[in-house]
Amino acid sequence: MAKSDYFPHPDNDLLVWHDRFKVNLAAKQAELGLSAEDIASVERDNLELHDRISAGSAASAAARQATAAKTASVNNVEGNTRALVRRVKAHPAYSDAMGNFLGVIGAEDTIKLSEAKPVLTGVDQTGGVVVLNFIKSKSDGINIYCQREGEPDFIFLARDTIPPYVDNRPLLVAGKPELRRYTAVYILKDAEVGQYSDELVVICAP
Missing domain, CATH: 2.60.40.10 (Immunoglobulins)
Structure with a gap:
């Protein structure tokens, strides 16, 4: 029966595996005829792996937070803007010309929903x-x-x-x-x- 690849790719699994590989390889250095540079190379790889995975996780978390903050900000600005525009449109001095000047009159919606499809x-x-x-x-x-x-x-x-x-x-x-x-x-x-x-x-x- 064919065996699966020994080298894991999920980040957490890879860190656990490589930590164990580094320690156990050093323990068998003499028995396997490995040089000090061989062991040092694995240790450098291990340090780089920890650093890069940690940085990648932090960047992913920051990206999610930034997107959530942007979405909340847009929703907040939209709510504030719509509330103010409702007040403006209710004012006696408001006119369609003023609405066009302020950019608060939407374009004529000619879409027929019975024939339309959303764009995701x-x-x-x-x-x-x-x-x-x-x-x-x-x-x-x-x-x-x-x-x-x-x-x-x-x-x-x-x-x-x-x-x-x-x-x-x-x-x-x-x-x-x-x-x-x-x-x-x-x-x-x-x-x-x-x-x-x-x-x-x-x-x-x-």
Whole structure:
């Protein structure tokens, strides 16, 4: 029976394995005829491995925090802006000309939801976290479906009425990259309308 590869790739498994390899190899140095430089080389690799994995984990955590902070900021600014614009539009001095001057009148929405399909975009945040964005248009939101690597079909993931949607499910196999396919369809008064979006493929990094 064929054996699996001895060299692990998930970060935590690799660190544990290489730490053990370093110690046990040094214990067998004389018996295996290894030089001091051989042992020193392994020790340098071990130090580099710890440093790089630690830095990578810190960078991933920082990226997730930065994205969460940006999303919270955008949502806060949008809420403040919409509240102020409602006050402006209720003022007796307000006119459509002023609204166009301020840029607070949206373009004419000619989309027919019965024929439309959402456009999904997504950003991998590592560790299984994916941030999905879409434009609501005249809909009440979207139903999101997902198919993960190894699954036979798309399954319903969530209904979202205010973008972005954050898929924060953990990876199926910790430390292993995962392919996810997403699609979505508009909803109006609790019913799905229009066409399903083109598939969005996201590779989730550990």
